[in-house]
Amino acid sequence: MGSKLHVRDIKSGPPLHYKDDVRAYSKEYAHSLDEQDSLQHFRDDFIIPSKKDLKRKTLAVTEEENSSDPRCIYLCGNSLGLQPQNARKYIDRYLRTWAIKGVTGHFVPHEDQLLPPFVDVDSAGSQLMAPVVGASPSEVAVMGTLTANIHFLLASFYRPTKEKYKIIMEGKAFPSDHYAVESQIKHHNFDPKEAMVLIEPKDPDTPILTTDQIMKVIDQHASSAVLVLLPSIQFYTGQYFEMKKITEHAHSRGLLIGWDCAHSVGNVDMKLHDWEVDFAAWCNYKYMNGGPGVIAGLFVHEKHGRVELEKVNDNEGFRPRLAGWWGGDKQTRFLMENKFVPQPGAAGYQVSNPSVLDLNAVMASLEIFNRTSMAELRKKSLHLTGYLEHLLLKYPLDASPEDKPFSIITPSNPEERGAQLSLRLQEGLLDRVLEVLEEHGVVVDERKPDVIRVAPAPLYNTYSEVREFCEIFLQACREAVKAKKS
Numbered sequence: 001m002g003s004k005l006h007v008r009d010i011k012s013g014p015p016l017h018y019k020d021d022v023r024a025y026s027k028e029y030a031h032s033l034d035e036q037d038s039l040q041h042f043r044d045d046f047i048i049p050s051k052k053d054l055k056r057k058t059l060a061v062t063e064e065e066n067s068s069d070p071r072c073i074y075l076c077g078n079s080l081g082l083q084p085q086n087a088r089k090y091i092d093r094y095l096r097t098w099a100i101k102g103v104t105g106h107f108v109p110h111e112d113q114l115l116p117p118f119v120d121v122d123s124a125g126s127q128l129m130a131p132v133v134g135a136s137p138s139e140v141a142v143m144g145t146l147t148a149n150i151h152f153l154l155a156s157f158y159r160p161t162k163e164k165y166k167i168i169m170e171g172k173a174f175p176s177d178h179y180a181v182e183s184q185i186k187h188h189n190f191d192p193k194e195a196m197v198l199i200e201p202k203d204p205d206t207p208i209l210t211t212d213q214i215m216k217v218i219d220q221h222a223s224s225a226v227l228v229l230l231p232s233i234q235f236y237t238g239q240y241f242e243m244k245k246i247t248e249h250a251h252s253r254g255l256l257i258g259w260d261c262a263h264s265v266g267n268v269d270m271k272l273h274d275w276e277v278d279f280a281a282w283c284n285y286k287y288m289n290g291g292p293g294v295i296a297g298l299f300v301h302e303k304h305g306r307v308e309l310e311k312v313n314d315n316e317g318f319r320p321r322l323a324g325w326w327g328g329d330k331q332t333r334f335l336m337e338n339k340f341v342p343q344p345g346a347a348g349y350q351v352s353n354p355s356v357l358d359l360n361a362v363m364a365s366l367e368i369f370n371r372t373s374m375a376e377l378r379k380k381s382l383h384l385t386g387y388l389e390h391l392l393l394k395y396p397l398d399a400s401p402e403d404k405p406f407s408i409i410t411p412s413n414p415e416e417r418g419a420q421l422s423l424r425l426q427e428g429l430l431d432r433v434l435e436v437l438e439e440h441g442v443v444v445d446e447r448k449p450d451v452i453r454v455a456p457a458p459l460y461n462t463y464s465e466v467r468e469f470c471e472i473f474l475q476a477c478r479e480a481v482k483a484k485k486s
Contacts, residue, residue, distance in 0.1 A: 022397060024390075025391065025394075025395045025396065025397075025467070027464065027467065029467075030387075030462075030463040030464040030466070030467040031463075031464055033383075033387070033463035033464075034462050034463050034464055037380065037462075037463070038376075039372060039376065039377070039380050039458060039459070040462070042368060042371075042372070042459045042460065043459070043460045043461075043462065044085070045084055045085050045086070045368050045459070045460075046082045046083065046084055046085060046289070046459065046460040047082060047083045047084075047085055048071045048072065048074060048082060048460065049071070049072050049074065049082075049443075050065075050069035050070060050071055050072065051069065051070050051071070051072050051441030052064075052065075052069050053069075053072070054072055054438075054441060054443070070441070071441075072441040072442070072443055073440075073441060073442045073443065073465045073468060073469050073472075074443045074460075074461070075442070075443065075444050075454045075455055075456055075457075075461065075465070075466075075469060076443045076444055076445050076453075076455065077286060077287050077289075077419070077455050077456075077457030077460075077461075078238075078263060078267075078286055078287070078418075078419065078420045078445070078453055078455035079286060079445045079453070079455075080285055080286065080292060081266075081285065081286055081287055081288060081289030081290070081365070081457065082289060082457075082460055083289070083291070084289055084364045084365050084367075084368060086364045086367065086368075087291070087360075087361055087364040087365075089114070089364070090114055090115070090360040090361065090363055090364040091357065091360050091361065091364075093112075093113065093114050093115075093360070094115075094356060094357060094360045097110065097113070097118075105117060105118050106118040106119045107119060114360075114363070115359070115360065115363060118356045121354070121356050121359050121360075122141065122142055122143070122326075122347070122350065122354050122359065123137075123347070124359075124363065125142035125354075125359050125362060125363060125366070126138075126140045126141060126142060126346070126347070128363065128366035128367070128369070128370050129142055129297055129362075129366060131369075131370065131373070131374070132265060132266060132288075132366070132369050132374060133261065133265055133270050133272050133280070133282075133297075133299060134269070134270045134271035134272050134273055134274060134275075134374075135272045135273045135299055136273060136302065138302065138305065138344060138345035138346065138347070139272070139273060139299055139300060139301060139302055139305065139345055139346050140297060140298070140299055140346050141297065141298050141300075141345075141346035141347050141349055141350055142284075142295055142296075142297050142354065142359060142362060143295065143296065143297065143298065143349070143350050143351075143354055144295065144296050144298070144351070145283070145293070145295070145296050146176070146260070146262055146281055146282060146283040146296045147176045147177075147179075147180055148296075149281040149296055149297070149298045150176075150177065150180045150229075150258075150260065150281050151180055151183075151184065151322075152298070152321065152322055152349055152351065153258060153279045153281060153298060153300075153349070154180065154181070154184045154229075154258075155184070155321060155322045156279075156304075156319055156320060156321040156322070156349070157226075157227055157256050157258060157278060157279055157304075157319075158184055158188070158226055158227060159226065159320070160185075160188050160190060160195075160226050163223075163224065164223075164224055164225060164226050165185075165188070165190050165195050165224065165225075165226060166194075166195050166196070166197050166221055166224050166225040166226065167181050167184075167185065167195060167196060167197065167225065167226065167227055167228070167229060168197040168199065168217060168218060168221055168225050168227070168228045168229070168255075169181055169196065169197070169198060169199070169228070169229045169230065170198070170199050170209065170230055170231060170234070171198035171199055171200040171201075172200070172201070172207065172234070172236060173231065173260075174231065174235050174260070174262070177229070177231070177260055181196060181229060182196060197217065197221050197225065199213065199214055199217050206409065207236065207237055207409060208237060208239055208409075208411060209234075209239070209241070211241070211242045211245055211246060214230070214241070214246055215246065215249045218246075218249060218250055218253055218255065219253065222253035222254065222255060225255055226255070226256065227250075227255055227256040227257060227258060227278075228246075228250045228255055228256070228257040228258070229257075229258045229259075229260070230246065230257070230258075230259055230260070231259070231260045231261075231262070231263065232259045232260065232261045232263065232264035232268075232270065232280075233261075233262075233263035233264045233267065233268070233417075233418045233420075234263070235262070235263055236422060236447055236451065237409050237410055237411075237422050238263075238410040238411075238417050238418060238420035238421060238422050238453070238455075239410065239411055239416060239417060240264065240268060240411075240415070240416050240417050240418050242416075243259060243270065243275055243277065244271075244275040247275050247276060247277055248275075248276075251276065256278045256279075257277065257278055258277070258278055258279040258280060258281070259272075259277055259279075259280040259281075260280070260281060260282070261280050261281065261282040261299075262281075262282050262283045262286060263286065263287075263418065263420070264282075264418060265282040265283075265284070265286075265287065265288055265297070266286070266287030266288040266289075266369065266374075266377075267286075267287045267381070267418040267419055268374070268378055268381075268418050269373075269374035269375045269377075269378045270374075272299050272301070273301065273302070276301060276303075277299065277301060278300075278301055278304060279298065279299060279300050279301070279304070280298065280299040281296065281297070281298045281299075282296060282297050282298075283296045283297075284296055284297060284362050284365075287419070287457060288362065288365055288366075288369075289365040289368075289459075290358070290361050290362040290364075290365055291358075291361045294358050294361050294362055295354060295355055295358035295359060295361075295362060298346060298349060299346060300345065300346040300349060302345065304319050305319075305344055305345035305346060305348060306318070306344065307341070307342055307343070307344045307348065309341070312341050318342050318348065321342070321348070321349055322351065323340050323342065323351070324350065324351030324352055325351075325352075325353075326350040326351060326352055326353045326354070327340075327342050327343060327347065327348045327349055327350040327351060328340055328341060328342060328343065328348075329341040329342070329343055330343065368459065369459075377458045377459065378458075380458040381418065381419045381456075381457075381458040382414050383463075384419070384456040384458060384461060384463065384466060385414070385417070385418075385419050385420075385421060385456060386414060387463055387466055387467075388421060388454065388456060388466045388469075388470070389408065389412070389421060391466065391467060391470040392404075392406075392408065392421070392423070392470055392473075393408075395470055395474070396474075399474075402481070403474065403477070403478065404474075404477070405425060405426040405429055405477050405480070405481055406423045406424060406425045406426065406429075406452075406477065407423070407424050408421055408422070408423060408424075409422050409423075409424050409451070410422045418455075419455045419456055419457060419458070420453055420454065420455040421453075421454050421455075422447075422451050422452070422453050422454075423451065423452045423453075423454060423473075424450050424451050425450045425451070425452065425477075425480075426450070426481075427449075427450065428484050429450075429477065429480040429481065429484065430446060430448070430449065430450050430451075430452070432476070432479060432480035432483050432484075433452065433473070433476040433477060433479075433480045434446060434452070435476075436472070436475065436476035436479055436480070437472060437473065437476055440472045442469055442472055442473075454469070
């Protein structure tokens with residue numbers, strides 16, 4: 001029945017475009033998109049909870065569990081990614097090494113190992129993480145947690161003077177970023193009211209920051225600012241900032257610039273090295289699927305990671321930082337001489353030895369990412385989210401304005417967003433909409449008082465799921481409006 005009408009090659013090209021034809025909203029049409037998806041096999045690499053799992057009251061495995069049970073519709077990779085099937089294999093291998101080798105597991109290799117001995121496992125993480133963020137392995141360290149890494153980086157890059165002391169950042173930044181910047185400013189005995197330059201949306205109903213607006217603020221404060229810190233993708237609206245253009249502009253005004261990449265790593269194809277980003281930090285539990293609160297990552301451009309050995313003895317030769325022994329030269333690390341010589345690159349920013357357990361969880365997902373490319377994942381993501389947007393705006397064909405009690409506050413230009421669409425509901429509808437979604441086994445998240453964030457992840461979500469979500473969501477809206485009127 002013409003199920004391939006208007007379908008473009010999933011492997012290449014811009015986001016799909018659709019006509020307002022009823023066939024574009026059919027199950028058959030969505031299924032045809034899934035059939036043409038060259039990345040669909042990656043879904044099998046993840047454990048997708050069943051609808052029964054979501055309602056389960058105990059963790060014990062029961063005989064009632066069945067792999068044929070309907071899966072939930074999980075559109076929450078922007079908050080916590082699903083567990084890779086191979087995570088248990090990686091963690092079991094780590095536990096086995098610890099069990100049979102104890103402390104010698106730091107140094108003894110095994111013929112069937114998945115990762116190097118404990119002492120070198122962080123280097124393996126950098127190798128696989130680098131292509132995900134568009135960097136060389138020497139510019140990446142898998143370490144710490146997101147906010148801790150922001151603190152480490154600010155301690156190195158925020159070097160205020162009496163004349164230049166301001167940090168330019170987004171007014172609606174994730175609270176943890178705001179707290180980190182505020183506390184760093186206070187630590188240097190400056191007043192955050194004067195030193196924090198907050199870029200606010202011009203229109204609260206359309207909370208988007210344009211590139212021109214950001215660049216004008218940079219121009220206005222360039223003479224008194226030290227650096228710029230922005231999110232690559234804004235957590236609330238899902239807006240993807242023009243990282244390359246903004247970075248170039250900050251540099252043209254003599255400012256350093258760092259990026260919080262929590263919502264872009266594993267989501268969009270960044271090129272941190274080529275764009276000459278000074279520094280960046282991210283977590284690995286969202287699109288990177290490493291598990292709740294798992295070890296994070298940071299990037300330091302190679303120009304800031306150089307170590308000049310001939311100057312080290314004079315307490316120079318490298319960018320100042322909060323130093324720890326794991327960031328020291330590997331050749332002298334265990335000599336305990338109390339002479340800090342950092343490893344070149346991002347590795348020199350490490351403070352403590354990493355959690356090998358955490359690294360195994362991250363590596364389980366990185367193995368999957370390294371079987372494809374961020375460019376390919378981004379292509380599918382553009383298609384998936386474009387399909388989601390189209391259905392939300394156009395389905396059903398006979399819908400009246402009253403049937404759509406929401407607006408999409410994420411930019412409509414696909415290049416200005418990642419996977420996520422943020423849907424702002426009319427006042428008083430959020431709780432009931434969430435209840436209906438939960439009843440139907442749909443997992444999204446909310447930002448009170450009125451926003452639902454929906455993020456189809458290209459590694460494991462399907463077009464059929466996107467279509468089914470839209471049906472359920474619009475039903476939930478109708479029920480919520482009816483309940484509000486009664």
